[in-house]
Amino acid sequence: MAEAMTMQRLISLTTSVLVLAACGQAFEAIGTDAGVGDDEATSEGEEATTTGSGGEETATEDDSSSEAETTEEDSSSEEDSSSEEESSTEEESSGEGVEDERIAEAIADINALTNATISAFLTPDPGWYEDPENVPQHSCPYPWMSPQGGEAGITPPLSFDCNNGPDNSCHPTQGAGAPGFYEIGHWTDNPIWAGVSFVKWAPHAFHYNLIVVNGGSETLDYTCSFTVQAFGDLDDDSVFSTYERSGELGLIEGVGLGVISLSELTIIDGDE
Structure with a gap:
C-alpha cells in the first residue's frame, strides 16, 4: 500500500515538472516572437520617419528652387x-x-532780327523821299515801292513742311526740288530781308517774318513799328507755335532817334 502511494506521488511530480517545462518553453517562444515584432515595428517606424524626413527635405529644396527661379524671373523682368x-x-x-x-x-x-531792324532805322536813307534840304530819312526796311511799310512774308511759306527734309529741317539751296529743300532766293531776293541783312544759309526748323509800319516822313518825326516772328512745328502735327518780339522806334525828346519801346519775347504755343 505504501509503495503504491509512493509511485503515485512520483508520477504526479513528474507530470508537474513536464507541465512546467512545457509552459516555460511556450513563454520563451512567445517572448522571442514579441521581441522580433517590436524590432521590426521599430525599424519600420524609423524607416518611415527617415522617409518622411527625406520628403520634407525634398519639398524644402523644391520650394527653395521655385523661390530662386521666381527671384531670377523677377530680377530679369x-x-x-x-x-x-x-x-x-x-x-x-x-x-x-x-x-x-x-x-x-x-x-x-x-x-538778331530785332537788332538789325533797329540798326536799319537809325541808319540814314536819303532815297526815301525828296527833301530840298537833303535831310536824311529814317525808316525800317520796306517792300519795293511801299515806303509806308509791309512785311517780308513768312519765309519759307508755312505750306512748306520742314519736317519733310533731312533731320526734320528746311534746307535753303539753289535749284531746290527734293523734299525739304527750297530756293535760297526766298531770302536774297526779298527787299525786307536784304534791308536787315538776314539770310538763313544753313538748315533750320523755323519759318520767319518781319512786319514794319513806317511814318512821319514829312514832319521829320520818323517812326517805325515792327514785329519779328518765328513759326515752328517741331512735333510735326501741323500746329505752329509762334515766337515774336515787337518794338516802337522814333524820336525821343532830348535824345534823338532811338528805341521808344521794345517788348520781351512772346511765345504762343499752338498746341494749347
Missing part, C-alpha cells in the same frame, strides 16, 4: 523694365535736346 525705361528716357532726352537747340536758334534769330 526688373532688368528688362529698367533697360526699357532707360532707353525710353534716353530717346526722350535726345529728342528734347534737339528741340531745345532749335528753339534756342529761333530765339537767337529773333533777337
Whole structure:
C-alpha cells in the first residue's frame, strides 16, 4: 500500500515538472516572437520617419528652387523694365535736346532780327523821299515801292513742311526740288530781308517774318513799328507755335532817334 502511494506521488511530480517545462518553453517562444515584432515595428517606424524626413527635405529644396527661379524671373523682368525705361528716357532726352537747340536758334534769330531792324532805322536813307534840304530819312526796311511799310512774308511759306527734309529741317539751296529743300532766293531776293541783312544759309526748323509800319516822313518825326516772328512745328502735327518780339522806334525828346519801346519775347504755343 505504501509503495503504491509512493509511485503515485512520483508520477504526479513528474507530470508537474513536464507541465512546467512545457509552459516555460511556450513563454520563451512567445517572448522571442514579441521581441522580433517590436524590432521590426521599430525599424519600420524609423524607416518611415527617415522617409518622411527625406520628403520634407525634398519639398524644402523644391520650394527653395521655385523661390530662386521666381527671384531670377523677377530680377530679369526688373532688368528688362529698367533697360526699357532707360532707353525710353534716353530717346526722350535726345529728342528734347534737339528741340531745345532749335528753339534756342529761333530765339537767337529773333533777337538778331530785332537788332538789325533797329540798326536799319537809325541808319540814314536819303532815297526815301525828296527833301530840298537833303535831310536824311529814317525808316525800317520796306517792300519795293511801299515806303509806308509791309512785311517780308513768312519765309519759307508755312505750306512748306520742314519736317519733310533731312533731320526734320528746311534746307535753303539753289535749284531746290527734293523734299525739304527750297530756293535760297526766298531770302536774297526779298527787299525786307536784304534791308536787315538776314539770310538763313544753313538748315533750320523755323519759318520767319518781319512786319514794319513806317511814318512821319514829312514832319521829320520818323517812326517805325515792327514785329519779328518765328513759326515752328517741331512735333510735326501741323500746329505752329509762334515766337515774336515787337518794338516802337522814333524820336525821343532830348535824345534823338532811338528805341521808344521794345517788348520781351512772346511765345504762343499752338498746341494749347
